[in-house]
Amino acid sequence: MNNILEVNNLTMDFGGLRAIDSFGLNIREKEIVALIGPNGAGKTTFFNCITGIYAPTGGEMFIAPPGKKSKKINGLKPNRITKLGMARTFQNIRLFPNMTVLENVMIGRHCRTSSGILGAVLRGRSTIREEKEIVEGSYAILEKFGLVSFANELAKNLPYGEQRRLEIARAMATRPFLLLLDEPAAGLNAQETRELDELITRIRDEEKISILLIEHDMKLVMSISDRIAVMDYGSKIAEGTPDEIRDDPVVIKAYLGEEFVA
Amino acid sequence: MIRLAEMKKSLLVSVWFMFLTFPVMVIRVNPIENVVEWRWWNMLGIGVGSFVLSFLWRLLMKRKEAGRPAEDTKDSFLNRVRMEQKVRLPILYVILAAAMIFPFLFSIYQVNVMTTVLLYVMLGLGLNIVVGLAGLLDLGYVAFYAVGAYSYALLSYHFGLDFWIALPLGALIGALFGILLGFPVLRLKGDYLAIVTLGFGEIIRLVLENWNEFSFGPSGIANIPRPSFFGMDLSLQNATVYIYFIMVGLIIFTIFVVNRLQHSRIGRAWVALREDEIACQAMGIDKTRTKLAAFALGATWAGMAGVIFAAKTTFVNPASFTFLESAMILSIVVLGGMGSITGVICGALILILLPEYLRAFSDFRMLLFGAIMVLMMVFRPQGMISNVRRKYELKGEQN
Numbered sequence: 001m002n003n004i005l006e007v008n009n010l011t012m013d014f015g016g017l018r019a020i021d022s023f024g025l026n027i028r029e030k031e032i033v034a035l036i037g038p039n040g041a042g043k044t045t046f047f048n049c050i051t052g053i054y055a056p057t058g059g060e061m062f063i064a065p066p067g068k069k070s071k072k073i074n075g076l077k078p079n080r081i082t083k084l085g086m087a088r089t090f091q092n093i094r095l096f097p098n099m100t101v102l103e104n105v106m107i108g109r110h111c112r113t114s115s116g117i118l119g120a121v122l123r124g125r126s127t128i129r130e131e132k133e134i135v136e137g138s139y140a141i142l143e144k145f146g147l148v149s150f151a152n153e154l155a156k157n158l159p160y161g162e163q164r165r166l167e168i169a170r171a172m173a174t175r176p177f178l179l180l181l182d183e184p185a186a187g188l189n190a191q192e193t194r195e196l197d198e199l200i201t202r203i204r205d206e207e208k209i210s211i212l213l214i215e216h217d218m219k220l221v222m223s224i225s226d227r228i229a230v231m232d233y234g235s236k237i238a239e240g241t242p243d244e245i246r247d248d249p250v251v252i253k254a255y256l257g258e259e260f261v262a
Numbered sequence: 263m264i265r266l267a268e269m270k271k272s273l274l275v276s277v278w279f280m281f282l283t284f285p286v287m288v289i290r291v292n293p294i295e296n297v298v299e300w301r302w303w304n305m306l307g308i309g310v311g312s313f314v315l316s317f318l319w320r321l322l323m324k325r326k327e328a329g330r331p332a333e334d335t336k337d338s339f340l341n342r343v344r345m346e347q348k349v350r351l352p353i354l355y356v357i358l359a360a361a362m363i364f365p366f367l368f369s370i371y372q373v374n375v376m377t378t379v380l381l382y383v384m385l386g387l388g389l390n391i392v393v394g395l396a397g398l399l400d401l402g403y404v405a406f407y408a409v410g411a412y413s414y415a416l417l418s419y420h421f422g423l424d425f426w427i428a429l430p431l432g433a434l435i436g437a438l439f440g441i442l443l444g445f446p447v448l449r450l451k452g453d454y455l456a457i458v459t460l461g462f463g464e465i466i467r468l469v470l471e472n473w474n475e476f477s478f479g480p481s482g483i484a485n486i487p488r489p490s491f492f493g494m495d496l497s498l499q500n501a502t503v504y505i506y507f508i509m510v511g512l513i514i515f516t517i518f519v520v521n522r523l524q525h526s527r528i529g530r531a532w533v534a535l536r537e538d539e540i541a542c543q544a545m546g547i548d549k550t551r552t553k554l555a556a557f558a559l560g561a562t563w564a565g566m567a568g569v570i571f572a573a574k575t576t577f578v579n580p581a582s583f584t585f586l587e588s589a590m591i592l593s594i595v596v597l598g599g600m601g602s603i604t605g606v607i608c609g610a611l612i613l614i615l616l617p618e619y620l621r622a623f624s625d626f627r628m629l630l631f632g633a634i635m636v637l638m639m640v641f642r643p644q645g646m647i648s649n650v651r652r653k654y655e656l657k658g659e660q661n
Contacts, residue, residue, distance in 0.1 A: 151654075
């Protein structure tokens with residue numbers, strides 16, 4: 001299996017503060033990887049680096065869409081990286097609140113379509129076809145995520161759990177091969193978390209894509225991940241299968257303190 | 263009882279006002295007869311007046327807080343106009359017919375005023391792309407208007423270029439300046455963007471004012487030809503009507519284009535950019551190109567409006583392009599309803615016609631104008647007509 005994401009020695013400094021310290025992570029095809037660690041460990045910063053929102057101070061990042069050559073993504077703009085096939089959600093939901101649910105998903109289709117200003121004004125055959133494809137494709141995605149009944153509601157009027165789901169739906173609309181989820185279970189109740197568990201596994205199985213998620217809900221992390229990477233103070237302190245991580249003294253120390261290490 | 267408490271508050275307000283205005287409104291010293299006049303009736307008037315006004319204000323505020331559920335119902339007339347083609351089309355035809363016969367029913371003065379309104383509708387619709395859709399607060403919009411006006415003035419002065427050639431050229435030059443300004447300000451947003459665009463607007467005006475060899479300074483350029491009618495020169499009366507019809511045609515064109523843009527891939531990208539810039543980029547939208555497109559398109563319409571302005575008044579000078587103009591156009595967009603075409607048209611009608619017809623009140627007209635704007639923003643901050651997101655139906659029902 002090939003690595004579809006390869007990060008080597010990633011370093012990110014904010015002034016004198018080193019948020020990420022030579023961090024490395026590889027992700028293979030059709031794999032669910034969880035990135036865990038105490039608050040402030042640098043997990044979201046890592047996401048922001050690989051999606052192009054921050055320019056890392058050092059290190060190299062490559063992505064390789066399945067069946068294609070790998071490409072260095074250092075210094076690329078976020079929209080270019082999304083177009084290459086890596087989509088993300090945000091820790092604190094960032095939907096487009098005053099657009100409808102359907103439009104939110106339609107925005108996701110933006111980078112896979114091409115009609116411009118002239119096309120919009122003249123509305124030729126190709127533009128009409130493309131527009132139809134966008135609407136139908138977006139409806140199909142809403143159906144998959146069980147959001148069709150909300151299609152014409154404003155996103156801000158959606159219940160919290162549905163907003164989380166819509167964010168994933170919107171990211172999926174960009175047709176990624178790697179989906180990054182930043183704390184998808186934050187604020188969800190036990191029932192909703194179980195549903196999320198099923199949803200993530202289903203996405204991986206049906207769409208055949210890889211998923212990298214940051215999560216604090218250990219039950220969720222342990223049940224769905226193929227592999228877990230643990231981060232503390234900006235560097236990787238452990239990596240392995242859920243079982244290995246559960247018993248790792250270094251991880252327990254980072255989370256609970258010295259005295260809990262058996 | 264809530265009402266009683268409200269009354270008490272209003273009573274306090276009126277007492278306070280009576281006390282404040284007491285020295286000016288009640289006491290009058292008559293220096294000729296050396297007596298003091300006590301005008302208690304004035305005091306009573308102020309007391310009653312301020313009480314009524316304050317009570318009314320409180321009542322309206324109460325209603326505003328309670329929300330107006332009647333408006334949300336599906337059958338309200340406005341909603342039906344918005345949603346149903348069957349209701350909307352006849353209304354559009356009536357408006358169009360009214361616009362067509364307007365110049366034959368009213369005086370030249372009225373036609374001229376209406377042309378000005380249409381000019382501002384055009385400017386409003388242009389700025390609406392930048393502010394209403396893409397959410398980029400542009401306080402220097404008038405700069406592009408000036409660019410358009412001076413393009414026609416100078417091209418016709420130096421090269422004798424015809425109006426009809428200058429019109430697309432003015433639009434093009436406007437767009438060029440839009441891109442020119444767009445590049446440096448792309449990384450800015452909100453207040454910072456507003457300040458930079460404000461500065462840009464002033465720079466253009468100051469250059470026009472001081473670069474005498476180029477723009478003839480504050481004295482401006484006079485004798486700009488009116489639009490020719492297939493090579494014929496028209497009488498003043500006919501020319502006014504002619505420009506009116508050109509304007510009606512261009513407005514229809516503008517509405518057509520803006521409407522299509524709004525419901526297109528790029529229109530959605532603008533709204534998304536307004537809603538959340540970072541999420542927008544993460545969804546694969548090129549921020550730079552999208553913003554530039556909004557700036558350039560907005561400027562295109564300002565440039566076009568500028569050409570028509572120059573042709574209509576036959577005279578341009580920098581004094582026509584002050585910050586106040588930018589503020590006026592922005593008010594049209596905000597007051598009318600950001601992002602809504604109908605809103606912008608209503609906004610222009612009110613903001614341009616009101617001061618014109620309030621001339622009867624001479625000194626008070628600007629005061630009244632200001633009061634109306636304040637009231638409007640307190641009670642309907644979303645503008646007169648708020649923009650409703652389009653609903654898409656599956657199975658090819660959308661056009």
